[in-house]
Amino acid sequence: MSADCLFCKIVAGEIPAxxxxxxxxxxxxRDIxxxxxxxxxxxxKAHHADVAALAVTDPALAGEVLAAAAEVARKEGLLAHGYRxxxxxxxxxxQEVFHVHAHVVGGAPLGPMLSPR
Known part of the structure; x- marks a missing residue:
């Protein structure tokens, strides 16, 4: 846990989510x-700066994050039409918060993956 990390504070119950x-x-x-x-x-729940660091230091936990993302998509009703x-x-x-996190987004057409330059 990192004392100044927003997501670590959420895990610790210091900030509501x-x-x-x-x-x-x-x-x-839910994203605010x-x-x-x-x-x-x-x-x-354990602090890792980004997905690359997580994959190197704890690949099993990286798999758990992906499994949790899939379960969120199922619970949120995103499987029929897709999600990212x-x-x-x-x-x-x-990246704005340097605690690895996956964004599970959907519920409407999402458009192109990247904005045109």
Missing amino acids: DVVHETGATLAF GPKAPVHVLVIP TIFNTGGYGG
Whole structure:
């Protein structure tokens, strides 16, 4: 756990979140600035800076995060029409909170994956 990490504080219960799914190792909660009708963040409870660090240090936990993201999609009714699971990594990748997290987004057509330049 990182003392100054927003998501670690959510895991610790210091900051409230709208939790939609939880396992012993993962937590999923609604994004406070949703970009689609369904926008849920899935995190490991243990602090890892990004998905690359998680994959190297704990590949089994990375698999648990992906399984939790799939379960969130199922619970949120996204399987029939599809959804995206997005990991932003680093500044150029758009990562804003440096605790690995998957965005599960859907519930409406999402358009192109990247904006035209």
